[in-house]
Structures are given as C-alpha cells and as structure tokens.
Amino acid sequence: MASSLRIIDYEYFKNIPWGYRFSATDKELIVEFLIKKIKNQSMPRNWINVVDFYEFNPEELADKYSLDRGEKEWFFFTRKYNNMKTSKRVAGDGYWKVTGADKTIKQRGKPVGFRKTFQFYKGKPGCFKGTPWFMHELRVDNTLPGHESVADDMRLDDWVLCKIYRESDSDDEMSDSMLSEDEHLIWIGPEPEIEYIHRRRVDNPPPLQHSVADDMMLDDNEKKWNDNNTDEAARQETTTELRRVVEWMKQEAQPARGRGKVEAAADYTDARFLDNGNFEQGPKPSNLNKTVIVGKYSLPKWIISGIVEYISGGPQPGGFYFAVPRGVHAVRLGNEASVSQYIRNLKVGTIYSLTFGATRTCAQDEVLRISVNPGRMSSDLPIQTLYSSDGGDTYAWSFKATSKVVKVTFHNPGMQEDPTCGPLLDAIAIKEMLPLTYTRGNLVKNGGFEVGPHVFKNFSTGILILPKRQDLYSPIPGWIVESLKPVKYIDSKHFNVPSGLAAVELVGGRETAIAQIIRTVPNKFYNLTFTIGDAKNGCHGSMMVEAFAGKQNVKVPFTSQGKGWFNTASLRFQAVSERTRITFFNPFYHTKIHDFGHICGPVLDDVRLFPVS
Numbered sequence: 001m002a003s004s005l006r007i008i009d010y011e012y013f014k015n016i017p018w019g020y021r022f023s024a025t026d027k028e029l030i031v032e033f034l035i036k037k038i039k040n041q042s043m044p045r046n047w048i049n050v051v052d053f054y055e056f057n058p059e060e061l062a063d064k065y066s067l068d069r070g071e072k073e074w075f076f077f078t079r080k081y082n083n084m085k086t087s088k089r090v091a092g093d094g095y096w097k098v099t100g101a102d103k104t105i106k107q108r109g110k111p112v113g114f115r116k117t118f119q120f121y122k123g124k125p126g127c128f129k130g131t132p133w134f135m136h137e138l139r140v141d142n143t144l145p146g147h148e149s150v151a152d153d154m155r156l157d158d159w160v161l162c163k164i165y166r167e168s169d170s171d172d173e174m175s176d177s178m179l180s181e182d183e184h185l186i187w188i189g190p191e192p193e194i195e196y197i198h199r200r201r202v203d204n205p206p207p208l209q210h211s212v213a214d215d216m217m218l219d220d221n222e223k224k225w226n227d228n229n230t231d232e233a234a235r236q237e238t239t240t241e242l243r244r245v246v247e248w249m250k251q252e253a254q255p256a257r258g259r260g261k262v263e264a265a266a267d268y269t270d271a272r273f274l275d276n277g278n279f280e281q282g283p284k285p286s287n288l289n290k291t292v293i294v295g296k297y298s299l300p301k302w303i304i305s306g307i308v309e310y311i312s313g314g315p316q317p318g319g320f321y322f323a324v325p326r327g328v329h330a331v332r333l334g335n336e337a338s339v340s341q342y343i344r345n346l347k348v349g350t351i352y353s354l355t356f357g358a359t360r361t362c363a364q365d366e367v368l369r370i371s372v373n374p375g376r377m378s379s380d381l382p383i384q385t386l387y388s389s390d391g392g393d394t395y396a397w398s399f400k401a402t403s404k405v406v407k408v409t410f411h412n413p414g415m416q417e418d419p420t421c422g423p424l425l426d427a428i429a430i431k432e433m434l435p436l437t438y439t440r441g442n443l444v445k446n447g448g449f450e451v452g453p454h455v456f457k458n459f460s461t462g463i464l465i466l467p468k469r470q471d472l473y474s475p476i477p478g479w480i481v482e483s484l485k486p487v488k489y490i491d492s493k494h495f496n497v498p499s500g501l502a503a504v505e506l507v508g509g510r511e512t513a514i515a516q517i518i519r520t521v522p523n524k525f526y527n528l529t530f531t532i533g534d535a536k537n538g539c540h541g542s543m544m545v546e547a548f549a550g551k552q553n554v555k556v557p558f559t560s561q562g563k564g565w566f567n568t569a570s571l572r573f574q575a576v577s578e579r580t581r582i583t584f585f586n587p588f589y590h591t592k593i594h595d596f597g598h599i600c601g602p603v604l605d606d607v608r609l610f611p612v613s
Contacts, residue, residue, distance in 0.1 A: 004249065013047045021069050024045040026105045029075070030113040030138050034161045038140060046075070048161065052327040052427075053078035053277055054458045056166045057092035057118050060132040077327075080139070080160050082458055082494060090457050091102070094122035096135055105138070107125070111142045136163045180262040221318055242433055270455035271355070271431035274341055274408070274410045275301035278427050281328045282310055292313060292420070299331070299339065306337030306412075307419050320361065323392040325459045330426035332361060333368075333412035334420045342432065344402040351433040353475040354399075354408070355454040355463060357426040358383055359392035367425045369411040372399045379470045380413070383423060386459035387488070387599045392424065395464045395552060396453035398433065398477035398488065431453045436477050443518050443526075444582070446479035447503045447607040452476045455491045462488035462495070462505060467512070478516055482583070485511040490603070496536030496564040503605035505535055506545070506586035515583040518609055520575035523613040528573065528582060531605045532556055533566030537601035539591040548583040549573040549609075560602070562592070582609065 013022060024032070024046075036043045049065050056064075062074050063250055081089050084381040091095045103115045112526030120133040138161040234385035279299070287298035289311040299310070321510065324330045331339060359382050360366035371378030377399055387393050397407075412422040431564040436445045446452075453463050453475040464486040465475055474480060481487050485508025490497060497503040506512060520526065532545045544557040552573035558565070573580075584604050592598040 003215065013069075016065055016069070018069065021067075021071055022075070024075075026115055026138060027107055027112065027134070028159055028540065029163070030105055030140060031107055034077075034113065034138055034159065035140055037159050038162075040177035046537060048075040048327045049078055050077045051280060052458065053162050054081065054089060054091040054096075055273065055278065055326075055456075056517065057122065057168075058093070058131075058135065060092065060595075061164060062166070065160045066312060073492075076162045076164075077159050078162055079328070079458060080158055082460075089118070091120070092122075094120055094128060094131075095365055098119055099134075100416060112140065113138055113332050116387060118372055132167045134165055134167060134281055134386055136406050137161075138163070156364055164387065187208055199391070204354040232367050243268050244470070252501075271429050274343065274430060275370060276426045277429060278327045279331055279425075281312070282329060293331075294359070301341060303340045304338070305340075307334030308332070308337050308339060309354070311424070322361065322425055324357075324361065324424075325461075326357065326427045326456055330357070330424050332424050333410065333422040335415050335422065336412065337422060338409050339425065340407055342405055342407050344405050345402050346406060347432070348401055348403060351398055351400050351473050351477075353396050353431045353433055353453045354428060355394060355396050355456070355475075356428040357394050357424070357433070359386065359424045360384065361424050362418065365411070365414065366421075366423050368425070369413050370397050371411065372374060372406050373402070373411045376402070377472075379466070381466065385485075385599070387486075390463070392426075393464055394427075394456070394461060395466065395486075397471050398453075398473035398475045400473055405578050428455070433473075433475070433477055441608075441610055443520075443609040443611075444516060444607050446476065447609075448500045449476060449479075449489070450500050451478075452489050455489070455493070455502075458494070460491065460494040462490045462507075464507075465489050465504070465512065479504075480515045480517075482513045482515055483508070483511050485509070487512055487514050488601075490535055495603075496534075497603065498533060498566045498605040500605070503535075503603050505603050506584065506601040507590075507599050508586070509589035509601070510585070510587050513583050513585040514604070515581055516607075518580045518582060520579055520580040521611075522575055524610055525574050526550075526580075528571040528607070528609050529568060530570075530607045531566055531568050531603075532558065533598070534560040534562055534564060535603050536560040536562065536564030537600060539590050539602075540592070541590055542588070542600045543590065544568075544587055545604060546585045546587060547571050550576050558602075560590075566605075582607070 028473070030606075033043050035049060039538050047067065051061065055059070061076065065076075065157055084213070090183045098116060100117045100118050103164050104111045105113045105115055107449060116137045118135040118137065119126040120135065122131050123129050140158070155594045198566050199266070204512055215351070253428045276299075281300040283293050287293060287295050288310065291311055293304055293308045293310050296304060299308070305357040311322055311330055311332055312328055313322050313330065315321055323331065333339070347583075353522055354370070358368050358381065366383055368381045368383055369378060369383060379397065381397070383393065383394060414422065434451070437449065438445060439447070448600060453465070455463060463475070465471075465481050466486050467481045467483060468474065471481075476489060488505040488507045490503055491507050506514070526549070528547065530547065532544070540560050542557065544555055546553060547569070549571055550573040552570065552571060554571040556569040558567065586601050589597070590601050592600055
C-alpha cells in the first residue's frame with residue numbers, strides 16, 4: 001500500500017497519535033505538493049499516494065489507502081485524464097461527472113491553479129445512479145508563469161491531484177455550509193427512483209439513469225442545455241421543470257439506442273485488471289534487494305520465479321528510460337524469469353482476451369512467452385520491434401478456458417549477459433469475448449471492429465493484435481491477422497476513427513494483412529464496401545489499402561496529412577465458392593511526421609458485404 005510513498009512517510013503517518021491526520025487546503029495542495037510533484041522537487045511529508053486513479057471505484061481507493069485513523073478525505077497523484085474537456089470520465093464500475101464550473105485557486109491574489117468537482121455515478125449498464133462520493137481535481141495551469149513542466153519531469157505528461165471524500169447519506173447532515181459560494185442544493189422527487197439530494201451546480205443538467213454510452217452521446221445536448229440556461233431565471237427551475245428536462249434528454253438519447261456502434265460502449269466496462277494487475281501493490285521493503293524481488297510470493301497476488309525487478313517508471317541508472325504510462329510501477333523479467341497468477345471463476349469453453357503492456361528494455365532479441373496452464377497453450381511474442389515511442393507497446397492475446405481456474409504465466413525465455421535484462425510488463429487486464437452475431441444487411445461479422453480487446457481508459461497507444469501464428473484465438477472476433485506483423489486496434493477515445501468506438505490501423509506494412517472468411521453463393525455477385533483514412537495521429541505520406549475478394553482486387557491510394565481524413569471505397573466481385581476470403585493489405589510502411597520511431601499506417605473501418613440484387 002505504501003509503495004508509492006517514501007517508507008519514512010508511511011511509518012510517520014501510521015504512528016501519529018489518534019486525532020491527527022494529513023490534511024491541507026486547496027492552495028496548500030497545489031503550491032506545496034502538486035507544483036513540486038510536477039517539477040520533481042522534494043515535498044513535505046504527506047499521505048498523497050500515486051495511483052492509476054481512473055481504474056478504481058472511490059470506495060476501493062479509500063479502503064486500500066486508509067491508515068485507520070478515521071480519515072474523511074483521501075489524496076492521490078495521478079496522470080491527467082486523456083480528454084480533460086469531457087464532463088464525464090469513465091472509472092472503475094462507473095464514471096465521474098462534473099458538478100460545477102472550475103474554481104480558481106489563488107495565492108496572494110494571483111491564480112496558482114484550478115479545482116473541478118465531480119460526483120461518482122455507479123450501477124448497471126442502463127441504470128447509473130449518483131453516489132455519495134465526490135472528487136476535487138486540482139490542476140496547475142501550465143500557462144501561468146513559473147508553472148511550466150520541466151524537461152526532466154519523470155512522466156510523459158503533467159500530474160493532477162485528486163481528493164475524494166464521501167458526503168453523508170443523511171439529508172440533515174448535508175448543509176449549505178458544505179457547498180461553495182456558487183453551488184446549492186437541488187431536490188428532485190418525490191419518485192423513489194430519482195428522489196435524492198445532489199450536490200451540484202443548478203446550471204448543469206440533472207443526473208440521468210443511463211449507460212456510459214448514453215453519456216457519450218449526450219455531451220453535445222448537455223452543452224446546448226447549459227448554454228441556454230445560464231441566467232438567473234434558470235437557477236430557479238422548479239422540480240417539475242427539472243423533470244421535464246430529464247425526460248427531454250432521455251428522448252434525445254432514445255433514437256441512438258440499439259445501434260451496434262453505441263451498444264459496444266459497454267465493452268469498456270466489462271473487463272477488469274487481474275489482481276494487482278497494474279503492480280501498484282509492491283513487495284515489502286524487507287523483500288527487496290534494491291529493485292530485485294526476494295521471495296516467491298513477495299509480489300502481492302503473483303507467484304514469481306527467477307530475477308524479477310520491481311521498477312518505477314522514468315529515467316533509470318545507465319541512461320535507460322522505462323515508460324510506465326498507466327501508473328507508477330511495473331515488473332521487469334530477467335533471464336528465465338516469470339510471473340504467474342491463477343485466474344478463477346472462468347466459463348469453460350469461453351474465449352478470453354488479455355491486454356497488457358510489454359516493451360523490451362535492452363536486448364534487441366527479447367521475447368515474451370505467455371502461457372495458460374503452461375504446457376497446454378503458449379505463444380512467444382516477438383517484441384523486438386517498438387511500434388510506439390511515447391509510452392511503450394500494448395498487446396492483446398486470447399485463449400479458450402478449459403477449466404474454471406487457469407494459471408497465466410508471463411515468462412522471459414532469454415539469456416542475456418546482464419541477468420536483469422528482459423521485457424517490461426505492466427497493466428494486465430482480462431476480458432470475456434462474447435459470441436458474435438450478424439448485423440442485418442451485412443455478411444461481415446464485427447465489420448466495425450466494435451468488439452475487441454480491453455482498451456485502457458486513461459492512456460493508449462493502441463493495442464497490437466498478433467498474427468494467428470502467435471494467437472490462435474483472435475482478440476478481434478471474426479477477423480484473422482495474417483502474415484508476420486500485427487495490426488493495431490485503436491479506439492475513439494484516443495484516436496480519430498471513422499465511426500463508432502473502434503477501428504484497426506494497418507501498422508505492419510506489407511508484412512501484415514487482416515482477413516475474414518464469408519459464406520457466399522457461388523457465381524453470385526457481391527459488393528464490398530469499407531472506409532479508409534488516418535487516425536489523426538501524425539501519420540503522413542502516400543498510403544494505400546488493397547482489398548481482395550474472390551478473384552477481384554482493388555487498390556485505394558490516398559495521401560495522408562495525419563489530420564483525420566476518411567473516405568469510403570468499394571469492390572464488386574463474383575463469388576467462386578461457398579467460402580470467400582476478404583483480405584485487406586497495406587503495401588507500404590509509415591511513421592509519424594515528427595517521430596520516425598513511431599510506426600503507423602492507414603485505418604480500416606466499417607467493412608460491409610452484401611449481395612447485389
């Protein structure tokens with residue numbers, strides 16, 4: 001629990017007398033801690049833990065980082081959320097939603113940062129409800145003089161400081177004194193399903209019981225509602241009027257329900273980390289020899305073998321830099337080293353996908369071997385090629401559960417001169433892959449790539465999908481990655497995709513193709529349509545996607561500026577058998593315009609196939 005703090009700070013706060021606890025004002029948190037954290041300067045003693053904040057529910061964080069001293073507030077450093085402008089941030093089993101405008105924090109009359117307030121919503125898909133958990137996000141405005149990020153900052157982006165607390169469930173204990181000067185109470189009722197007191201600004205729309213997918217669609221409608229209701233009259237809305245707005249927003253969302261692209265939003269919430277899958281629970285100090293873990297069971301929730309290092313991201317001795325973009329800690333597997341964990345409560349016969357960060361650290365020929373029930377199903381992942389230069393690579397690998405309990409092992413089979421040299425492993429999540437169904441009017445299964453591996457919420461460089469020679473069960477159901485190199489699964493939260501929530505980027509050049517086998521009627525004519533473009537990630541140059549179906553093929557060239565251009569192409573062909581393979585191929589290699597170490601390629605999405613009448 002204390003692995004993200006200095007041991008002296010942990011011991012100090014663990015042994016302070018009852019009645020004393022760590023606390024600070026917003027100004028103190030920004031000036032004395034957040035700014036110093038960003039600038040990598042020493043800070044006063046504190047109980048501010050470094051966590052991957054948006055991977056947890058607030059009650060989990062409070063329980064995990066409690067000192068049992070009657071704390072009512074918990075403080076955390078974390079990376080900025082990927083899209084700081086959105087009013088909703090997916091986290092744990094729900095999402096955080098903004099409840100008010102930014103509040104400027106000043107010191108001696110001059111602004112030093114800002115505070116934004118959120119409320120946590122939790123529930124089942126289609127029925128999310130507000131909880132008593134609130135969060136203050138404190139951030140520094142990098143445009144303010146003296147607050148710019150410095151070059152030797154250990155992280156790839158700035159930090160923010162989050163303070164969470166739980167409002168009392170009792171209406172009597174929730175008084176106006178608890179609210180800031182620009183907030184007050186709204187009562188929505190008396191129907192039981194919406195009867196509660198909510199701490200929020202009135203000029204925000206009332207909370208709804210709907211899914212995260214609905215939230216994504218309602219962003220624009222919510223903004224329109226706010227823009228039209230910021231005067232004093234809107235602040236006096238009656239309960240009846242508020243209910244009317246709720247019904248109006250539900251009706252706005254209703255036409256979009258049922259579309260496959262939207263329903264797939266649930267895919268972001270149906271995966272989970274393996275126990276201590278982000279390795280933020282570290283070994284006890286007594287079980288560490290510098291960075292090497294001592295003891296088979298010293299890494300919580302894991303079984304280790306060989307030389308396994310527990311490392312922190314950032315600059316390392318000898319000039320190395322370890323990228324750990326989704327947290328602070330990771331493990332490095334030395335010669336013949338491995339980490340294993342038993343995964344329980346699986347469904348026999350069901351396919352599961354593992355998403356994990358894996359990057360080579362020093363040897364050109366590093367390999368990561370992943371296995372399920374070692375000896376029965378395994379694959380060697382060639383990680384010599386670095387596809388992403390801004391945070392390490394992330395892979396997906398699938399397996400079929402043969403029992404309710406399986407043992408997953410990550411192993412470095414290599415032998416290097418430096419015994420600690422080996423792959424860096426971090427952020428391991430598992431997701432159940434549900435069976436696919438056909439979409440009316442389309443013979444291609446999963447043609448929009450909406451069903452795929454778990455994508456981490458707060459940071460993603462895309463998920464590398466291995467060829468079938470390394471992965472028998474594809475993490476993109478319905479599709480086969482052929483040849484030697486992977487394709488990249490990208491999502492709309494971190495990339496620009498033609499439509500929906502996901503697409504694939506053909507990053508392997510002429511060494512990669514992606515295909516699907518379709519049931520067809522011999523001699524019948526079919527039309528294949530698909531969308532190509534770029535992911536708005538700086539990938540530039542003359543690109544081409546070549547499509548094959550039956551005995552026909554089409555080449556679709558285009559010039560990318562890396563700014564998010566898309567176009568639709570088609571291929572008319574005649575089936576020659578009862579099975580037709582459709583294949584997409586990128587004949588060229590590409591890199592980002594300002595980063596030649598970052599491999600990229602054209603985007604493929606919305607693949608459709610239908611018979612010609």
